[in-house]
Amino acid sequence: MPAKVVLLDIEGTVCPISFVKDVLFPYALEALPDTLKAQWDSPQFSKYRDAFPPEYAATQTAFTGHVEDLMRRDVKAPYLKSLQGYLWERGYRTGELKAPLFPDVAPKFASWTADKVQIVIYSSGSVPAQKLLFEHTNGEPANLIPMITDFFDTVNAGPKTEASSYEKIVSQHPQYPAGEWLFLSDNVKEVEAAKRAGMQSYIVERPGNADLSEESRRQHKVIKSFDELAKTEH
Numbered sequence: 530m531p532a533k534v535v536l537l538d539i540e541g542t543v544c545p546i547s548f549v550k551d552v553l554f555p556y557a558l559e560a561l562p563d564t565l566k567a568q569w570d571s572p573q574f575s576k577y578r579d580a581f582p583p584e585y586a587a588t589q590t591a592f593t594g595h596v597e598d599l600m601r602r603d604v605k606a607p608y609l610k611s612l613q614g615y616l617w618e619r620g621y622r623t624g625e626l627k628a629p630l631f632p633d634v635a636p637k638f639a640s641w642t643a644d645k646v647q648i649v650i651y652s653s654g655s656v657p658a659q660k661l662l663f664e665h666t667n668g669e670p671a672n673l674i675p676m677i678t679d680f681f682d683t684v685n686a687g688p689k690t691e692a693s694s695y696e697k698i699v700s701q702h703p704q705y706p707a708g709e710w711l712f713l714s715d716n717v718k719e720v721e722a723a724k725r726a727g728m729q730s731y732i733v734e735r736p737g738n739a740d741l742s743e744e745s746r747r748q749h750k751v752i753k754s755f756d757e758l759a760k761t762e763h
């Protein structure tokens with residue numbers, strides 16, 4: 530059945546993993562010391578600080594060490610993801626940060642929109658960080674937000690490797706049963722969770738992504754570009 534909703538992962542699916550690891554993460558780490566010095570006790574920053582475990586929210590030194598450790602290990606803790614979105618905001622607003630979408634992404638957003646296919650995002654990045662990214666892209670148009678119906682992260686949906694998270698996302702859009710959703714992700718475990726929830730789901734294999742096992746290739750459809758999606762699939 531053709532999908533009426535396309536649910537998209539971000540990192541490794543619409544933009545390269547290297548943009549996140551080599552551009553966004555270093556930007557956040559560089560912005561951190563000045564942000565802490567200027568805003569540690571400010572009402573606008575305290576919500577990010579207080580979301581950290583108390584032992585790390587106690588001092589700027591402990592906080593910085595924990596942020597560095599989490600980013601080094603790419604731990605997708607919601608309180609880190611929320612802080613990262615805050616730290617990236619200035620970079621996107623000043624034009625220093627711009628999301629390098631794969632070339633097929635923005636044109637496909639336009640054709641899905643023309644075909645009345647809903648575009649929904651589900652990423653470990655926080656919803657505010659997702660919105661910044663899609664508002665500031667290298668695409669044409671640069672701001673893809675008007676084409677996106679909804680945004681989900683691990684806070685409002687749950688972990689991306691659990692079927693219940695995909696069920697929750699579907700429950701937020703009850704006019705579209707799970708079978709009418711197509712989830713696209715670079716992560717095999719996420720694809721498997723979406724399938725357990727009744728969605729259609731394919732692996733997206735982009736340059737720079739982790740290698741896929743032969744077993745994954747046997748069990749799942751793998752695409753290298755959104756252009757490979759036939760009209761019968763969405």
Ligand SMILES: CSCCC(=O)C(=O)COP(=O)(O)O
Nearest residue numbers: 538539540652653654658659
């Ligand atoms: C949208 S924020 C930048 C990406 C990010 O921090 C992240 O963790 C992306 O993970 P994904 O679930 O999109 O692979």
Ligand SMILES: [Mg+2]
Nearest residue numbers: 538540541715
């Ligand atoms: Mg991903």
